[in-house]
Amino acid sequence: MIYLTRRERFNAAHRLYKPEWDDKKNFDVFGKCSNPNWHGHNYELFVTIKGETNPETGFVINLKILSKIVREKVIEKLDHKNLNIDVDFMQGKITSAENIAIAVWNEIESEVSKLGCKLHCVKVVETENNSIEYYG
Amino acid sequence: MIYLTRRERFNAAHRLYKPEWDDKKNFDVFGKCSNPNWHGHNYELFVTIKGETNPETGFVINLKILSKIVREKVIEKLDHKNLNIDVDFMQGKITSAENIAIAVWNEIESEVSKLGCKLHCVKVVETENNSIEYYG
Amino acid sequence: MIYLTRRERFNAAHRLYKPEWDDKKNFDVFGKCSNPNWHGHNYELFVTIKGETNPETGFVINLKILSKIVREKVIEKLDHKNLNIDVDFMQGKITSAENIAIAVWNEIESEVSKLGCKLHCVKVVETENNSIEYYG
């Protein structure tokens, strides 16, 4: 088995908060990440798939195809967007890096499977100090 | 003359747009950076000062003091904020990296001068591909 | 299961040597890392915990709490210190990156468990070319 990782990037605004809570409670739990006027990040997204190499091509998967899936299914929806407002697959969710990773997994997993590979990991890097990995 | 550079970071939301223009014109000029619901970045701020080394300390400037100025005068106002709404020194300005660099310069220049140094450069890195330098 | 990684940093001096051996034997085994007058590194520490996301917060763990544990239990003891002399949990140990990783694991594991998560990995990056991972 070979593991292949593709990095894509998106720049987005978000806010961590629970609508049921008032601003004070949101601040107590989420701190400055709950700023009602939003803040944002340069997110890095690492998608890892696994599979056998195709002896014809030496590839697990053609990177152009994987990149196309990731861009169409998630990056175009996330990049230069507000994660809380603009993104269909984040509706009603707290926009933590954990939930972004899970949601990205769900958006691309069946597409990756169609290619004869398995999605292995979705990693979301929110800052140089904080990152999340989800393995399904 | 010695040049000393301190890096600080802030994560913020913003939108590039001109209020006098409608959404279409804003989109034509600023592209997806004009998204009405904001987007955001992990900004890196590099502040460079120049001066002679103090023979007592071997320092141009005590980094703790420089860091304190930059944090109090600009980072606390920018970090986890909306640059268009929350930041006093960006009011009425287009929140381009160019204007952020100029505004940061204006916020800290007199404080740096009081320490017997000269502010040399303010660099704002918006993404790994785009950055701005301002030398006053 | 979600995996969350927090990076912290510490700058420290150390020396690789075995007190039972003379300087020559130490040099034969540890090379220039055995310099009796010490050398040092900018260490990066990556702490990975795993758990379920809390549906209330979207978090596996509140990063502020994890960061607080790591800082209080290990970073404050390691940063700007001599790993051979100043650090209680390194006493009597060779201060290899391997042993640092194991020792950091032992210092924080019970604290992380109290939060309802499991410590998954402690990674110590000694230079851009060398790193260690320990999984307990």
Next chain:
Amino acid sequence: MIYLTRRERFNAAHRLYKPEWDDKKNFDVFGKCSNPNWHGHNYELFVTIKGETNPETGFVINLKILSKIVREKVIEKLDHKNLNIDVDFMQGKITSAENIAIAVWNEIESEVSKLGCKLHCVKVVETENNSIEYYG
């Protein structure tokens, strides 16, 4: 068990193509990577071994020895070379990052085993966006 990772680098030319195919078919499958006049990369190679720490040294393996193996067995053959023409262990293979990772594994695995460790992973980073991991 402790995992130790050593990074080495090599700069090489290559071309993705299948000799049985004409240039058009090669271009359809491999795109600009099939340029008949070659292109190249700064490759990063991360070799991870696992084992117990030696209580005498605090080491899983002496990094100098691991580095020597990796340099002699693979880096000297890959660095400033054409992967399709100059490298004995890539002869007749498509020089995809997948195949490089597998070939590097095969070149160094028995040498690492002789040291009492197990080779755990060979990672090849071709660009900042693309990487491959092979676990044997």
Next chain:
Amino acid sequence: MIYLTRRERFNAAHRLYKPEWDDKKNFDVFGKCSNPNWHGHNYELFVTIKGETNPETGFVINLKILSKIVREKVIEKLDHKNLNIDVDFMQGKITSAENIAIAVWNEIESEVSKLGCKLHCVKVVETENNSIEYYG
């Protein structure tokens, strides 16, 4: 004056050699960079322009326009190419990073000037250890 820097990347093969010299003399001067079968790099190209900010947009220059110029005039000609064979503006030149930087400057300088800015610097990063800057 504001300085704006855009990073672009290209992956290319090349060889340092002088056709008038035999292989031995080329090797004596250029070392392993003279390998007749080529080697290659992931080059980073940093283009810095300077100018006044446009008060309408807050921009020195619209980054999309600058990026378009750099891509069309140089990246498309350099990326996944052999610098010695495939690139019109490198014909007859030794493909050192110095000469790449000068040639890139000459390719884009008049285009940048048409936009009302001045080209300030072309930086070519060949490896993490080696880079060249050219200021015209």
Next chain:
Amino acid sequence: MIYLTRRERFNAAHRLYKPEWDDKKNFDVFGKCSNPNWHGHNYELFVTIKGETNPETGFVINLKILSKIVREKVIEKLDHKNLNIDVDFMQGKITSAENIAIAVWNEIESEVSKLGCKLHCVKVVETENNSIEYYG
């Protein structure tokens, strides 16, 4: 004029303190950097030279020669050393990054001049947040 930059690295221990001051005064001025038992860093050293390109080679300077000078004159003396104790050219000096940069300049400037180039800048990066540039 072309500017060429070579990066070298060294890992060293040091302590910021003034022997004439007691530990308390040293701590007041230098903070935790004055730890009597030392701390350390992975220093990055960037040496920039300027000159005309040699039309024979396309080089300002042969990087191997520049690297050899920097390694022999400074890296071998600094790497895996205690900057306060082991380094002849730092004797009696406060081992601030400022003073390291100035001292490195003085050690290599005449050697670089002999090659027909001019030393332009010595940059010392002490941490990812702090760096010093000296231009003579």
